Amino acid sequence: xxxxxxxxxxxxxxxxxxxxxxxxxxxxxxxxxxxxxxxxxxxxxxxxxxxxxxxxxxxxxxxxxxxxxxxxxxxxxxxxxxxxxxxxxxxxxxxxxxxxxxxxxxxxxxxxxxxxxxxxxxxxxxxxxxxxxxxxxxxxxxxxxxxxxxxxxxxxxxxxxxxxxxxxxxxxxxxxxxxxxxxxxxxxxxxxxxxxxxxxxxxxxxxxxxxxxxxxxxxxxxxxxxxxxxxxxxxxxxxxxxxxxxxxxxxxxxxxxxxxxxxxxxxxxxxxxxxxxxxxxxxxxxxxxxxxxxxxxxxxxxxxxxxxx
Amino acid sequence: xxxxxxxxxxxxxxxxxxxxxxxxxxxxxxxxxxxxxxxxxxxxxxxxxxxxxxxxxxxxxxxxxxxxxxxxxxxxxxxxxxxxxxxxxxxxxxxxxxxxxxxxxxxxxxxxxxxxxxxxxxxxxxxxxxxxxxxxxxxxxxxxxxxxxxxxxxxxxxxxxxxxxxxxxxxxxxxxxxxxxxxxxxxxxxxxxxxxxxxxxxxxxxxxxxxxxxxxxxxxxxxxxxxxxxxxxxxxxxxxxxxxxxxxxxxxxxxxxx
Ligand SMILES: Cc1cc2nc3c(=O)[nH]c(=O)nc-3n(C[C@H](O)[C@H](O)[C@H](O)COP(=O)(O)OP(=O)(O)OC[C@H]3O[C@@H](n4cnc5c(N)ncnc54)[C@H](O)[C@@H]3O)c2cc1C
Ligand SMILES: Cc1cc2nc3c(=O)[nH]c(=O)nc-3n(C[C@H](O)[C@H](O)[C@H](O)COP(=O)(O)OP(=O)(O)OC[C@H]3O[C@@H](n4cnc5c(N)ncnc54)[C@H](O)[C@@H]3O)c2cc1C
Numbered sequence: 001x002x003x004x005x006x007x008x009x010x011x012x013x014x015x016x017x018x019x020x021x022x023x024x025x026x027x028x029x030x031x032x033x034x035x036x037x038x039x040x041x042x043x044x045x046x047x048x049x050x051x052x053x054x055x056x057x058x059x060x061x062x063x064x065x066x067x068x069x070x071x072x073x074x075x076x077x078x079x080x081x082x083x084x085x086x087x088x089x090x091x092x093x094x095x096x097x098x099x100x101x102x103x104x105x106x107x108x109x110x111x112x113x114x115x116x117x118x119x120x121x122x123x124x125x126x127x128x129x130x131x132x133x134x135x136x137x138x139x140x141x142x143x144x145x146x147x148x149x150x151x152x153x154x155x156x157x158x159x160x161x162x163x164x165x166x167x168x169x170x171x172x173x174x175x176x177x178x179x180x181x182x183x184x185x186x187x188x189x190x191x192x193x194x195x196x197x198x199x200x201x202x203x204x205x206x207x208x209x210x211x212x213x214x215x216x217x218x219x220x221x222x223x224x225x226x227x228x229x230x231x232x233x234x235x236x237x238x239x240x241x242x243x244x245x246x247x248x249x250x251x252x253x254x255x256x257x258x259x260x261x262x263x264x265x266x267x268x269x270x271x272x273x274x275x276x277x278x279x280x281x282x283x284x285x286x287x288x289x290x291x292x293x294x295x296x297x298x299x300x301x302x303x304x305x306x307x308x309x
Numbered sequence: 310x311x312x313x314x315x316x317x318x319x320x321x322x323x324x325x326x327x328x329x330x331x332x333x334x335x336x337x338x339x340x341x342x343x344x345x346x347x348x349x350x351x352x353x354x355x356x357x358x359x360x361x362x363x364x365x366x367x368x369x370x371x372x373x374x375x376x377x378x379x380x381x382x383x384x385x386x387x388x389x390x391x392x393x394x395x396x397x398x399x400x401x402x403x404x405x406x407x408x409x410x411x412x413x414x415x416x417x418x419x420x421x422x423x424x425x426x427x428x429x430x431x432x433x434x435x436x437x438x439x440x441x442x443x444x445x446x447x448x449x450x451x452x453x454x455x456x457x458x459x460x461x462x463x464x465x466x467x468x469x470x471x472x473x474x475x476x477x478x479x480x481x482x483x484x485x486x487x488x489x490x491x492x493x494x495x496x497x498x499x500x501x502x503x504x505x506x507x508x509x510x511x512x513x514x515x516x517x518x519x520x521x522x523x524x525x526x527x528x529x530x531x532x533x534x535x536x537x538x539x540x541x542x543x544x545x546x547x548x549x550x551x552x553x554x555x556x557x558x559x560x561x562x563x564x565x566x567x
Contacts, residue, residue, distance in 0.1 A: 061449065061466070061475050062438065087434070087451050087468070094403070094435035098442035103404055103529020106433045116533065121431070122326040130532045170447035171481075174463075175474040186470065192566065216566065234453075234488050235469065240322070240432070241346070241487055243469065249566050260322060266541070270564055272557065278548070285541045288560045292549025300554020305567055308558075 002026040002079025006046070007069055007092065009084055011036040013189055016148030018082050018141045019044035023151065025113055026079045030155065031069055033057050045151035052160045060164070061171035062088060066095035068162045073100060080111070080137040089140045097138060104138035105130060109145035111137060123240050123263030143188050144246030144267065179235065185219050187236065192249045195221030195238055195265075196231070199254020199275065199294060203231045209253060212298050215305045221245065221265075223255045239264035253294045257282025274298065310363035310457065310479075313419045314354040314387065315410065316347040318371050318378040319430040326430070332532040333400060334430055336372065343378045346425030348492040349485050353455055354423050355386050356490065361457060364388045366417070370398060370409055376508065383503035384495030390508040391417075397513055400525030403435055409523055410436065411443035412516040421462065422482040426451050437484040447477035450484040 004022040008015050008030045019040065022028045029048035030041035041049045050072055057064045069092060073081060081096070083089040085107050097104045108117040115131045117139060132138065187193065194216065196209040206220075213220045222232040224239060238245055240260040250268035255261060257273070257280055265271070266285060273286040274294045283289045290297050320326045320334060321342045329335040343351075354365045367382045369375050370393040379390045393413055401409070414422065427434035434450075441448030452464035453472065462481045466473045467488065495503070513520050521527055547556050561567045 061473070063441075063448075066438075066442075087466075090434045091438045091448070091450060094407075094438035095442045097404055097435075098407065098439050101404070103402055105530060106431075106435065120538070123322060125325075125538055126327065127536050127538055128328070128332075128532050129534045130530055132530045134529060167445055171449055171475050171477045173473050174476050176471070177473070178471040188469070235467075235471075240429075249561075249564070258323075266538075270566075271541070271544075272560070274553075274557070278546070283546055284543060286546070287541075287544035288557065289544065289546040290549050290553040290557050291546060292553040296551075297549055297553045297557065300552075301557050301561075302554075304555055304558030308562070308567055 003029055003076070005029050005031065005073060005078045005081045007031050007065070007083045007089070008037040008040050009086070009088060010034070011040040011043070013148055014084055014086070014143045015040040016044050016150065017143070017146040018084055019046065020149050021111060021141060021146045022082050025111065031072055033065060033068075041155055043150050043152055044148070045153045046155040047153060049155035049157045050160050051157055052162060054162050054164065056164060056169075059173060060169050061173055062091035063095065063168040063171065064164050066092040066099075067165060067168045068160065070096050070099045071162060072160060078136065080115070080139070083140045085140045085142045093138060093140050100138075102134065102136065102138060103132045105132060106140045107142045108139045109142045111139060123259050124266050125259065143244065179233070184213060185217070187219050187221060187238065187243045187245050190219035190245075190247050192216045192218035193221045193238070193245055193247045193268075194218050194251045194253070195223065195255060196226055196253050197223035197255030198225035198229060200226060200231055201254075206232050208295070208298055212251070212302055215302055223261050252282050253298060255282055256280045257285065310357060310361045310420045311418055312354045312357060312363065312365045312421045312423060313368050313414065313417070314347075314350050314365060314382070315422060315424040315436070316351065316367050316369045316378060316382055317344045317428045317430075318342070318369065318375040319344045319428055322429045328532065328535045332535060336374070341374060341377065343381055344425050345429045346427060346485065346487060349487050349489050350423045350425050351382055351385055351387060352490045352492040353485050355493070357421070357455075357457060363420075366391060366419075368410065368413055369393070370406060372399075379508055380503050381495060383506045384499040385493055386499060389506055391511060392508055393511045393516065395513045395520075397520040397524045397526070400528055401523050402528045402530050403433055403439065404529055405523035405527050407436060407439035407443060409513070409516065409518055411440055412518050413511065414440065414444055416516070420479045421457065422446070424482070424484045426484045426486045434484075437482045441482050444482075447481040449475045449477055449481060452483055452485045453488040455483055455485065455489060
């Protein structure tokens with residue numbers, strides 16, 4: 001059985017997804033730089049855990065982890081290498097590919113034992129199957145594409161000592177600022193997302209979107225028109241240049257449904273649209289749509305939710 | 310300060326896009342535009358030049374028609390262009406593209422390279438780090454702000470739940486998101502001036518890149534099939550005549566979300 005090398009950044013849902021995919025392909029060797037990554041490796045069935053001991057790894061941007069993963073990758077013949085479809089995963093995969101002089105795929109949503117992967121391209125409007133021709137797949141896995149299934153294991157641990165090169169220390173992380181997400185779940189973790197668009201009309205009126213979100217224990221999302229207009233912070237933008245989400249329920253209120261927005265939410269299980277324009281493209285993909293003013297429809301929805309609580 | 314800005318011509322993301330019979334991006338017709346995030350890279354380069362002097366060069370790899378995009382960038386105020394174009398480049402993967410861009414970057418002096426955080430067609434977002442691996446220059450990607458002070462470059466790297474402040478010494482490679490600035494439009498004067506600005510055309514041979522290592526010949530991956538995403542079947546649409554919110558609540562109860 002082939003060995004699949006997986007970089008596990010933390011103990012998020014996405015980490016579980018990548019490990020679950022890797023398990024379907026072979027024996028999993030996980031690389032972790034912290035306790036959370038190590039915990040995810042054990043929760044999702046890794047047989048080997050590489051623990052990288054290098055206290056400086058989080059002092060510099062991307063390159064140290066790429067260097068450590070490259071040195072582990074070079075040690076043995078792998079059946080494949082999987083990384084998260086995050087900024088960090090992309091930074092690492094680019095560096096790894098140049099160092100190993102090997103091809104790679106980004107944003108895959110499936111991968112079979114023949115190395116054939118599925119990629120959603122052009123804002124999700126086309127699906128391609130592709131493969132790396134030298135029979136060894138390096139890939140980043142799209143968040144939300146795989147169902148994370150725990151399979152607890154006790155991986156054998158191997159401590160890895162690395163000494164960082166000068167090149168790896170070129171970009172210092174001077175400061176890390178977490179902008180408070182409040183009590184709401186994060187966009188990629190939420191089962192329900194209530195999103196507002198330009199139709200919400202103002203930053204003040206986003207309070208209504210937040211109220212609906214809170215009644216569902218949901219995350220709040222926004223279209224680019226809404227974030228560009230300053231109605232809601234940019235980090236909540238859903239879409240091609242924002243976050244790609246795949247919740248159980250996605251409610252789009254006052255969002256027209258431009259292709260770049262649809263690209264970020266079209267794999268949601270159930271889609272609901274509220275829009276006063278019956279011709280809005282969002283309705284063509286909605287499981288349930290209300291043609292109407294969101295300031296009438298959402299308060300009434302809230303009332304019904306409260307009644308049932 | 311000498312800046313190189315990377316720009317890729319791509320099919321317009323607002324229009325229908327597809328792969329052609331060779332399973333490559335269909336770049337025919339007039340549906341090509343500058344990569345959307347690259348416009349922000351151009352603007353960032355121009356603003357730095359206005360502050361620190363020096364020159365801005367646009368570098369692109371692409372077929373002849375990419376000249377249209379180069380003209381637009383020159384019209385925005387960039388000084389000169391390098392256009393790498395060669396039949397043998399067609400079908401390149403990211404690895405091949407990175408070695409060509411790296412070879413072009415090695416031919417000239419620069420302090421800073423600025424790119425879009427990702428191209429609008431493939432959206433891989435890998436090129437700046439690949440170029441960092443090739444050239445040894447620092448890579449500070451996904452910037453929502455960018456400052457240069459003497460030899461030090463500082464960016465705010467946008468993250469899903471906040472940002473990180475990154476710092477490095479020049480030479481460096483930076484990629485930018487659309488939160489960084491508002492790109493200018495080319496002025497009429499700029500459009501006229503662009504016609505006289507130099508465009509250097511380079512082949513693989515000029516760059517000393519072996520044709521067999523890039524393009525389809527050197528590609529390490531292959532597209533096997535392409536299909537359109539199945540349309541989601543249209544659901545129930547109701548018009549609100551006073552009961553819209555209740556109808557929605559009922560739907561959500563049936564779906565067990567309430
Ligand atoms: C839909 C699609 C999917 C693809 N998937 C894969 C894949 O999985 N693996 C793979 O190896 N290749 C893949 N390719 C091919 C790959 O995208 C190309 O080889 C491409 O040239 C690599 O750059 P990028 O645009 O992806 O880079 P990105 O990293 O997304 O581009 C970032 C920035 O780099 C600069 N840049 C990128 N290309 C150029 C250029 N030609 N000239 C000047 N500046 C440039 C621009 O500023 C751009 O905004 C794919 C292409 C498409 C269209
Ligand atoms: C390269 C590129 C990347 C992009 N990336 C993204 C992205 O990541 N995410 C994204 O969202 N967009 C993205 N966009 C922008 C996208 O093209 C659209 O401009 C944007 O999604 C529109 O947002 P909107 O639907 O909120 O606004 P609009 O298109 O203005 O639609 C507003 C809607 O609200 C409705 N409305 C108004 N008032 C009310 C009311 N009181 N009640 C009910 N309905 C009402 C209107 O009928 C209309 O349909 C991108 C664009 C480009 C070119």
